[in-house]
Amino acid sequence: MSPNLVVVIRDPGSEARFGSGEWNRAVLARVVTNVARAGAAAIGLDVAVDEPSPPGRGGAASDALLSEAVAQAGAVIRPAPRAAVADKDGVVRRAEPAFALPLARGTARAPLAGDTAAADIDPNVPILVAYTGADAPRRLPAIAFAELWATIEGAQAERLSALVDGKIVLVLSEPARTEVRTPVGRMPEAMVQAHLLNTLLTHTRLRVLPLPAAVAVSLVLAFVTAWLALTLSSGKAVAATGALLVGYAASLPVALALISFVLPVWLPFVAVVVAATATLPMQHSAAQRIRDLETQVARAETDLAAAREALVQEESAVEALEEDLNMARAASARAAGAEGELARATEALRERLAEALAAEEHARQRLQQVEREVQGLRAAAAESGVAGDADHERLRRAAEAMGIVTRDPGLLAVFRDLEKGARSALPVLLVGEPGTGKELFARAVHRLSPRAAAPFIAVNMAAVSPELFESELFGHVRGSFTGATADRKGHFEMADHGTIFLDEIGDLRLDHQSKLLRVLQDKSFHRVGASRPTAVDVRVVAASNRDLERGVTEGWFREDLYFRLKGIVLRLPPLRARPADVPLLATRFVTDSARELGRDGMTLSEAAMQALRTHDWSGNVRELEHCLRQAVILSDSRSITPADLRLPSSGRTARLVEADGDGDIVVLASLREHGFDMQATARALGWDRSTVTQRLKGMSFRALVEADGDRAKAAAALAGDPSLTRTVELKLRDYESHLVRAIAPFESPEIAIRACRRRFKNLPERHFRSLELLVRQAIARRPR
Numbered sequence: 001m002s003p004n005l006v007v008v009i010r011d012p013g014s015e016a017r018f019g020s021g022e023w024n025r026a027v028l029a030r031v032v033t034n035v036a037r038a039g040a041a042a043i044g045l046d047v048a049v050d051e052p053s054p055p056g057r058g059g060a061a062s063d064a065l066l067s068e069a070v071a072q073a074g075a076v077i078r079p080a081p082r083a084a085v086a087d088k089d090g091v092v093r094r095a096e097p098a099f100a101l102p103l104a105r106g107t108a109r110a111p112l113a114g115d116t117a118a119a120d121i122d123p124n125v126p127i128l129v130a131y132t133g134a135d136a137p138r139r140l141p142a143i144a145f146a147e148l149w150a151t152i153e154g155a156q157a158e159r160l161s162a163l164v165d166g167k168i169v170l171v172l173s174e175p176a177r178t179e180v181r182t183p184v185g186r187m188p189e190a191m192v193q194a195h196l197l198n199t200l201l202t203h204t205r206l207r208v209l210p211l212p213a214a215v216a217v218s219l220v221l222a223f224v225t226a227w228l229a230l231t232l233s234s235g236k237a238v239a240a241t242g243a244l245l246v247g248y249a250a251s252l253p254v255a256l257a258l259i260s261f262v263l264p265v266w267l268p269f270v271a272v273v274v275a276a277t278a279t280l281p282m283q284h285s286a287a288q289r290i291r292d293l294e295t296q297v298a299r300a301e302t303d304l305a306a307a308r309e310a311l312v313q314e315e316s317a318v319e320a321l322e323e324d325l326n327m328a329r330a331a332s333a334r335a336a337g338a339e340g341e342l343a344r345a346t347e348a349l350r351e352r353l354a355e356a357l358a359a360e361e362h363a364r365q366r367l368q369q370v371e372r373e374v375q376g377l378r379a380a381a382a383e384s385g386v387a388g389d390a391d392h393e394r395l396r397r398a399a400e401a402m403g404i405v406t407r408d409p410g411l412l413a414v415f416r417d418l419e420k421g422a423r424s425a426l427p428v429l430l431v432g433e434p435g436t437g438k439e440l441f442a443r444a445v446h447r448l449s450p451r452a453a454a455p456f457i458a459v460n461m462a463a464v465s466p467e468l469f470e471s472e473l474f475g476h477v478r479g480s481f482t483g484a485t486a487d488r489k490g491h492f493e494m495a496d497h498g499t500i501f502l503d504e505i506g507d508l509r510l511d512h513q514s515k516l517l518r519v520l521q522d523k524s525f526h527r528v529g530a531s532r533p534t535a536v537d538v539r540v541v542a543a544s545n546r547d548l549e550r551g552v553t554e555g556w557f558r559e560d561l562y563f564r565l566k567g568i569v570l571r572l573p574p575l576r577a578r579p580a581d582v583p584l585l586a587t588r589f590v591t592d593s594a595r596e597l598g599r600d601g602m603t604l605s606e607a608a609m610q611a612l613r614t615h616d617w618s619g620n621v622r623e624l625e626h627c628l629r630q631a632v633i634l635s636d637s638r639s640i641t642p643a644d645l646r647l648p649s650s651g652r653t654a655r656l657v658e659a660d661g662d663g664d665i666v667v668l669a670s671l672r673e674h675g676f677d678m679q680a681t682a683r684a685l686g687w688d689r690s691t692v693t694q695r696l697k698g699m700s701f702r703a704l705v706e707a708d709g710d711r712a713k714a715a716a717a718l719a720g721d722p723s724l725t726r727t728v729e730l731k732l733r734d735y736e737s738h739l740v741r742a743i744a745p746f747e748s749p750e751i752a753i754r755a756c757r758r759r760f761k762n763l764p765e766r767h768f769r770s771l772e773l774l775v776r777q778a779i780a781r782r783p784r
């Protein structure tokens with residue numbers, strides 16, 4: 001509100017006295033005369049003095065009185081051509097200052113101090129009006145005409161002088177013939193000039209954001225909208241975009257009221273809508289692309305299952321033909337005659353076996369090809385990312401930036417807590433088995449904290465010599481003990497203003513625990529041999545694979561130290577608790593190791609991946625990484641097989657077979673480990689394939705007897721893993737049907753059993769009891 005302006009507004013009280021139309025100009029003449037005498041700096045009238053008044057409103061006499069009063073006042077500004085300029089939406093935001101500008105600049109008789117209006121304003125060029133509403137901080141300084149008239153009639157000279165002395169008085173006495181729409185409501189056009197005059201006098205000329213800046217703001221809002229749409233789920237993205245629009249809309253009146261700045265409206269809104277319209281479908285299409293990839297993976301996995309079944313069938317055919325060929329050779333050796341016929345049969349079997357072996361090799365190559373395709377599709381689906389929960393994906397990417405590779409929701413929840421806790425100064429305690437990545441998480445705490453630019457010092461407490469504990473952690477001064485030839489900083493001092501990682505804190509001796517507690521409490525320590533303490537500002541991250549709570553209960557860990565360390569406790573799950581991470585980590589380790597060792601293009605076969613999935617990984621991620629680095633080095637081909645992994649269960653096989661007695665447990669474990677691939681199992685065990693086949697046949701016959709002939713139940717018992725049940729069931733079916741064909745020529749169970757002993761001569765003796773039962777049952781089921 002300008003202290004130099006008074007707007008006199010026509011009101012209902014004055015209309016009741018002087019009429020609802022144009023007033024007698026003698027009234028205005030008296031107002032002008034008295035206001036001028038009271039010291040008004042300038043007077044503005046919205047009456048065209050040069051034009052005659054309408055009939056019945058005083059006539060020529062009143063016109064003459066007003067003209068004389070204007071002439072005597074000498075500081076009266078009369079109407080000039082003025083226009084309120086409406087925008088395309090019909091709202092008047094600009095006006096020509098031809099009437100307001102002369103008033104703002106004052107008159108020659110009483111100019112305003114400092115010329116409040118800018119000198120470069122063109123009176124014929126519309127400018128923005130800073131409208132002031134009733135509740136605005138700069139309200140229009142207005143009084144009712146009736147109030148001013150009462151002051152003049154009552155001869156209240158002091159009050160009149162207080163109202164108008166040294167001020168511009170704008171008298172709006174004309175009736176409102178037309179009203180225009182403004183940002184603060186409808187008002188007469190003359191009132192627009194009053195607001196414009198107040199704008200000039202209060203130095204609140206509105207500033208409009210230049211077009212380049214408006215474009216920049218719009219692009220920023222569009223970028224934020226696109227980022228929200230691509231990183232959040234569809235529902236959240238729409239809500240966030242709506243909140244962005246509402247927030248920008250709310251900033252428009254705030255910027256106008258506080259800093260007189262007019263922000264662009266339509267361009268940013270259009271940019272946000274266009275960005276949302278363009279990116280939300282992109283998110284949908286990305287999700288559709290992921291669904292398509294998942295469909296392709298499902299189809300490829302179906303092909304993989306079919307290829308695996310084909311390989312099982314070819315293996316079974318080869319095994320059956322090998323048995324038939326052995327039987328034919330034995331018969332040829334026993335025959336006293338018909339050597340030619342037996343020789344021809346043996347040769348035919350040999351040819352069929354060669355064909356079967358070729359078919360098996362083809363099936364094996366086909367299986368490896370499909371495995372590579374499945375692995376590639378899985379990798380593509382994993383890298384696409386956007387299809388899952390957006391927050392889950394953000395956490396996964398943030399964790400990966402810290403070197404933590406996982407898709408496990410539990411571990412990502414731990415990383416979310418780490419993100420929040422890293423910004424505080426609280427100590428962090430990491431709990432988990434060896435090899436779970438505690439140091440990776442400790443470094444992530446440091447890198448995400450305000451101390452990231454300061455040192456990170458890692459100390460393995462289990463490796464610190466008890467005699468050198470204080471010297472290692474707190475340092476020493478020269479001459480403090482034999483061999484101390486110079487001052488030395490300890491780990492705590494080296495980590496000043498940064499982070500110190502105390503690994504294996506549970507292995508610390510009780511007397512050392514008390515010394516560490518003192519440092520954590522006082523934030524200072526004495527170097528060995530020093531007389532003055534050293535103060536440090538260090539954030540402590542501790543880790544242990546031991547149960548410290550149990551240690552407190554059992555007395556080998558101090559309770560007060562435990563509570564000092566457990567500001568934020570993060571529990572890292574072992575690798576066996578997140579099996580879905582095994583393929584992800586395995587693929588990453590193989591790729592990185594192959595690149596490092598110059599063996600690019602190395603991949604994991606499906607059988608090797610299955611072996612990795614079923615392994616216990618007691619050493620967690622560290623054991624997995626070492627296993628795969630070794631496999632990359634030692635593998636003879638570009639596809640890593642189960643034998644290349646040299647997992648501990650395979651490496652100890654010979655000893656376990658001896659300890660196991662019959663060896664079935666170890667053989668079955670190796671079969672499961674290699675996905676019941678007979679060739680890979682035989683290579684891992686160091687046997688020929690026929691021996692492995694006979695072992696599996698014996699276990700299969702026993703499983704069928706124990707399951708009362710239920711093939712599915714027997715297969716599940718042998719497989720141990722539901723994903724292998726189908727493969728084992730196919731082998732059981734082939735073994736069972738081959739047995740039925742082998743005994744088909746015999747009427748008597750005893751004769752059939754003797755023939756089976758000749759055919760399955762390499763079958764362990766302990767399994768013949770099961771074989772005999774199956775033979776008797778098969779013959780008993782024959783139709784009479």
